Structures are given as structure tokens and as C-alpha cells.
Amino acid sequence: MKYLVLLLIVLGGIWWIRQQRKPDQATTQKPGPQVMVPCAHCGTHVPEGDAVRGGKGMYCSAGHRDRHEG
Numbered sequence: 860m861k862y863l864v865l866l867l868i869v870l871g872g873i874w875w876i877r878q879q880r881k882p883d884q885a886t887t888q889k890p891g892p893q894v895m896v897p898c899a900h901c902g903t904h905v906p907e908g909d910a911v912r913g914g915k916g917m918y919c920s921a922g923h924r925d926r927h928e929g
């Protein structure tokens with residue numbers, strides 16, 4: 860009976876370690892530091908992935924792109 864309890868503790872520990880590691884693996888899929896680009900209208904720096912691409916540059920939002928490019 861002692862060994863059964865020990866086995867359950869070991870299995871529980873392995874399961875717990877796996878649960879802890881899962882989020883790390885998800886975050887490492889993202890590329891390292893994000894490139895920040897300034898909005899051509901207001902100058903606010905936004906991550907390149909979130910920036911709105913316009914004909915005259917990058918913008919923080921579609922609203923600023925429309926205002927700047929008329």
C-alpha cells in the first residue's frame with residue numbers, strides 16, 4: 860500500500876510539471892521582441908503586427924489612416 864501511495868505522488872508530480880510547462884511552450888512560439896512602429900498621424904508607437912498599413916506609412920488605427928490620407 861505504501862508503494863501505491865508513492866506511485867500516485869510521483870505520477871501526480873509528473874502531471875503537475877507537464878501542466879506547468881504547457882504555457883511556456885505556447886509563449887515560445889511567438890517571435891522574440893516585437894518591432895514597434897510609429898503612427899504616421901499621431902506618433903504613437905504600436906507593435907508592427909497591430910499597426911494599420913496605409914499608402915503613406917503605418918498607423919495606430921484605421922481612423923488615423925483615414926484622417927491622414929484623407
Ligand SMILES: [Zn+2]
Pocket residue numbers: 898899900901902903918919920923
Ligand atoms: Zn495614430
